[in-house]
Amino acid sequence: MERMTIKAYAVKHKLSIFNVMKMVKSGKVKSEVFQEKGREVTYILYDEKSEKEIQEQIIPIVPMENKNEMQMAEELRLLKQEVQWLRKEVETLKKAISA
Numbered sequence: 001m002e003r004m005t006i007k008a009y010a011v012k013h014k015l016s017i018f019n020v021m022k023m024v025k026s027g028k029v030k031s032e033v034f035q036e037k038g039r040e041v042t043y044i045l046y047d048e049k050s051e052k053e054i055q056e057q058i059i060p061i062v063p064m065e066n067k068n069e070m071q072m073a074e075e076l077r078l079l080k081q082e083v084q085w086l087r088k089e090v091e092t093l094k095k096a097i098s099a
Contacts, residue, residue: 003032003043013058020044029054
């Protein structure tokens with residue numbers, strides 16, 4: 001079994017340190033606490049068997065490359081409409097403030 005710090009574990013799994021801490025506190029990840037230089041340091045116990053279970057629990061972020069081009073085009077169209085609406089709203093508010 002390998003030991004890694006919370007930060008190293010977060011970087012390896014592309015998670016936030018906060019989420020890793022929540023996993024440690026809830027007991028989803030095995031950990032040990034050691035005293036080093038007067039501080040408590042939490043190490044995560046890393047083994048292949050438990051990592052497979054944890055990987056299944058982590059929701060992967062779907063990269064943009066996997067999305068259908070039609071979906072991306074539709075999302076782009078909707079975003080452009082929203083930007084246009086927001087610009088009109090800003091202009092209306094500018095006129096209201098200056099009046």
